[in-house]
Amino acid sequence: MASLLSIRAGDQVASGLYTATNPLDAPLWVDGRNVLFRDGGVEKAPGFVSLLTVTDAGTLRGMDAMTDTALIQRLFLGDAGKLYQWAAGTLTTVGTGYTGSVDEGGSAPASCWSFAPYGDWMLGTNGKDPVQVWKKTVGTFAALDVDGQFTAAQILLRRGPHLLAFGSAGGAAGAAGAYHWCSADDPENWDPDATDSAGFQPIAELQGPIVAAVPLGDMIAVLGRNQLFLIRYTGAPFYFPYQPALTGVGAVGKRAVVEANRRLYGMSRAGFWMADGTQYSYIDTPALRDYLLPRLNTAQLSKAVCWYDQTNQLVLWSVPTTGVEPDVTVGFHVASGVWTIFDWARAAAVPQLGVFRQPYTAGSGGKVYAHNSGVDAGAGVGMTAYVQSKPLDCGDAGVWKAINEVRARLRRMAGAVNLLIGTQRNSDDPVMWLPAKVLDDGNESLWLRASGRYLTLRIESTAVGADWALTGFDLLGVPAGERR
Numbered sequence: 001m002a003s004l005l006s007i008r009a010g011d012q013v014a015s016g017l018y019t020a021t022n023p024l025d026a027p028l029w030v031d032g033r034n035v036l037f038r039d040g041g042v043e044k045a046p047g048f049v050s051l052l053t054v055t056d057a058g059t060l061r062g063m064d065a066m067t068d069t070a071l072i073q074r075l076f077l078g079d080a081g082k083l084y085q086w087a088a089g090t091l092t093t094v095g096t097g098y099t100g101s102v103d104e105g106g107s108a109p110a111s112c113w114s115f116a117p118y119g120d121w122m123l124g125t126n127g128k129d130p131v132q133v134w135k136k137t138v139g140t141f142a143a144l145d146v147d148g149q150f151t152a153a154q155i156l157l158r159r160g161p162h163l164l165a166f167g168s169a170g171g172a173a174g175a176a177g178a179y180h181w182c183s184a185d186d187p188e189n190w191d192p193d194a195t196d197s198a199g200f201q202p203i204a205e206l207q208g209p210i211v212a213a214v215p216l217g218d219m220i221a222v223l224g225r226n227q228l229f230l231i232r233y234t235g236a237p238f239y240f241p242y243q244p245a246l247t248g249v250g251a252v253g254k255r256a257v258v259e260a261n262r263r264l265y266g267m268s269r270a271g272f273w274m275a276d277g278t279q280y281s282y283i284d285t286p287a288l289r290d291y292l293l294p295r296l297n298t299a300q301l302s303k304a305v306c307w308y309d310q311t312n313q314l315v316l317w318s319v320p321t322t323g324v325e326p327d328v329t330v331g332f333h334v335a336s337g338v339w340t341i342f343d344w345a346r347a348a349a350v351p352q353l354g355v356f357r358q359p360y361t362a363g364s365g366g367k368v369y370a371h372n373s374g375v376d377a378g379a380g381v382g383m384t385a386y387v388q389s390k391p392l393d394c395g396d397a398g399v400w401k402a403i404n405e406v407r408a409r410l411r412r413m414a415g416a417v418n419l420l421i422g423t424q425r426n427s428d429d430p431v432m433w434l435p436a437k438v439l440d441d442g443n444e445s446l447w448l449r450a451s452g453r454y455l456t457l458r459i460e461s462t463a464v465g466a467d468w469a470l471t472g473f474d475l476l477g478v479p480a481g482e483r484r
Helices: 289-295 298-303
Strands: 002-007 029-033 035-038 041-044 048-053 063-067 073-078 082-087 090-096 114-118 121-125 132-135 141-143 152-159 162-169 178-181 199-202 212-216 219-223 227-232 242-247 257-260 263-268 271-275 280-282 305-309 314-319 328-333 339-342 360-362 367-371 385-389 399-414 418-424 445-452 454-461 467-482
Touching: 029 339, 035 328, 035 339, 035 385, 063 114, 063 360, 073 121, 082 132, 090 132, 121 152, 152 212, 162 212, 212 257, 212 263, 219 257, 257 305, 263 305, 263 314, 271 289, 289 328, 399 418, 399 454, 418 445, 445 454, 454 467
Parallel strands: 114 152
Antiparallel strands: 002 467, 029 385, 035 041, 041 467, 048 367, 063 073, 073 082, 082 090, 114 121, 121 132, 132 141, 152 162, 162 178, 178 199, 212 219, 219 227, 227 242, 257 263, 263 271, 271 280, 305 314, 314 328, 328 339, 360 367, 385 454, 399 445, 399 467, 418 454
16 A cells, blocks of 8 residues: 555645635645634634624624723624623613614615724714714713714724814715814814814815725725725824825725735725735635635625734635625635635624734624634534545546545644545546544544545534644555546
């Protein structure tokens, strides 16, 4: 019995999922869910736990966090009609009566909350109602006094002593392609005059409305549907001038872009991209684009939500495919540039770590989750995780192989983990799977008997408490004849 194929830890094992290519052209893996590719291997992704449930909530679409001057961590969340706060283990309703749009319709996006902390204040806006402000001394949200400059805004950001509002509407100077800023150290003064530093600026070159605005180092990146502009603080007299930066990248919604390590990662209608403010590249070809883009519900893309998991170096996007709400999450590993897919999705997320040590997200039914916790999909709920190889020809597609032994190499294993081998005569035939083999310690020899021109390996787990990390494998057997 000889070695038919030997795979060891390295770039091939950690190459990510190639769902859109011809399977024979993939480095190794063509399918998988809830796995990470790193450190030369592939492993089950960390789990998550339910943190709380907002029982009377609609779809939670917007969340952020702050630590106040008393060092109390506060989580703010919003749905179409209400705002909530969770602090010291207690959930309270802190705002009601809003008129957000549950779904995208025509040219109007679904209403999503944008939050910006300012000292012991938290400000929020949903693009339809007046900007809201929560003050610690008051404890509930109320309309922010913006001196009649606009009646609503899509996005809020803080930059130094100023609060900025993007994509405004109504009032004396509201415009979908304009942004405003308050006077320094005074979020309740938005009236530009000679005695303060408040102001506003239309973006003349912008085609359409401002869709998203996110920090980028010491600048702010403002995105339309297919354009990117940069804003930098310059002090008096202009304060926040803009400059055109890139054409060819944009955003499908206000939460579809995030900063990670001084780079922007975003989703436009053309795909997923990365930019540093001076140049950009689309990052989803060939691994993912042809698989995912045809499946997207393009009528509800404003609901896409993006966040950065710093611990795992993953930028994640939850997007809608078969339904009107996000139902699939894809992850891009910023260090290695590989993709993975998760079978869960989120409607809101805290964009960055900071206040909390792990990502906080919101799913269906008003549930809020803490990620990177354990190995399960909630208490007592097993997480299905698997990875499947391409059809392996073991160096010669014209030769049949009789396989007798598989040696899996796992650096970590717990609970019930299965290994499966499948065979094919032709690479486009259905895979004929042998009965699953249960791994014992992750480094044993598994004996079996099968033959085919192509062999496929799959590692999977579904049980509560299961965990694994694969670094390689060996297929042993003998050639069994030429192609007929």
